[in-house]
Amino acid sequence: MRPRILVIGSSNTDMIIKVPHIPLPGETILGYEFFTVNGGKGANQAVAAARAGGEVIFVGCIGNDAFGQTAMKTFENEGINTHFVKITDSSPSGIALINVADSGENSISVAPGANSLLLPEDILKLERVMETVDYVLLQLEIPLSTVRIAVEMACTKKIPIILNPAPAQQLEPKLLEMISIITPNKHEAALICGNLESSRSPSGLSKSLRNLGVKTIVITLGAKGVFFSNKGIEKTIAGYKVKALDTTSAGDTFNGYLAVSLAKGETLEKSIDLANKAASISVTRIGAQSSIPFLKEVIN
Numbered sequence: 001m002r003p004r005i006l007v008i009g010s011s012n013t014d015m016i017i018k019v020p021h022i023p024l025p026g027e028t029i030l031g032y033e034f035f036t037v038n039g040g041k042g043a044n045q046a047v048a049a050a051r052a053g054g055e056v057i058f059v060g061c062i063g064n065d066a067f068g069q070t071a072m073k074t075f076e077n078e079g080i081n082t083h084f085v086k087i088t089d090s091s092p093s094g095i096a097l098i099n100v101a102d103s104g105e106n107s108i109s110v111a112p113g114a115n116s117l118l119l120p121e122d123i124l125k126l127e128r129v130m131e132t133v134d135y136v137l138l139q140l141e142i143p144l145s146t147v148r149i150a151v152e153m154a155c156t157k158k159i160p161i162i163l164n165p166a167p168a169q170q171l172e173p174k175l176l177e178m179i180s181i182i183t184p185n186k187h188e189a190a191l192i193c194g195n196l197e198s199s200r201s202p203s204g205l206s207k208s209l210r211n212l213g214v215k216t217i218v219i220t221l222g223a224k225g226v227f228f229s230n231k232g233i234e235k236t237i238a239g240y241k242v243k244a245l246d247t248t249s250a251g252d253t254f255n256g257y258l259a260v261s262l263a264k265g266e267t268l269e270k271s272i273d274l275a276n277k278a279a280s281i282s283v284t285r286i287g288a289q290s291s292i293p294f295l296k297e298v299i300n
Helices: 041-051 066-077 113-117 120-130 144-156 186-192 202-211 250-263 268-282 295-299
Strands: 004-008 012-019 033-039 055-059 061-063 086-088 094-101 106-111 135-138 161-163 216-220 226-230 233-237
Touching (some): 004 120, 004 250, 012 066, 033 041, 033 066, 041 250, 055 120, 061 066, 061 113, 094 113, 120 144, 135 144, 186 202, 186 216, 233 268, 250 268, 268 295
Parallel strands (some): 061 086, 135 161
């Protein structure tokens, strides 16, 4: 049986401009090309988990518009269960404006739109389905009150929770104590710890996160790999050397693959390595969901 992953989060349409460099404040630059692709951290992670071999249920909120219709069609094509996707006439679907530089780095601005209308009462409808899943995967592009009730419900039912804390914000220790695995990058880890310098070592950031109640910490380091801390063990797993074209969905690819691999019963270290390899493939391609590899591409 395929592992069942419940992904609760955002769905956006990404509007992407390829540019020579990320513009500075007040700077106008000419880009090379423009295109739109499906995105949103929740939707991206749902697609990644599906392509990693998981049976995925996605919970989100989209507008009753062309962008939302396209997103739903994409979920259907990926074999993702959309029974709990909320469609609203009150707000347009979420939009992300993305500059992608020649270096592969990006800057992203998000208008959450309908994502802000995924509410705690929508999560209460998941009472029965949550009992049937192996992992719950969450991010922070939906209201924190919604994330909180999802965490509380999963914790009560003893379902492991992976939180990808992006966009980063400070989180109360009571919430962090219920998280099984947290997967920030260094910048996000620093902000969660209280606006500490992200130049601190991964080990130092990990210690601060443990003091806040997190059990297992997985800090992504880009090309340098991934640092993890679990049950007294700290280790850095080396990254894969590739030429990056667009890093937009690298973290989402990582989280989707991580959840499925762990749900299959693989060790944390092996799961991180597989997820890291998948993420390294994604950065060699343009776009969010369009860049996420299928499992057969990763294990070859």
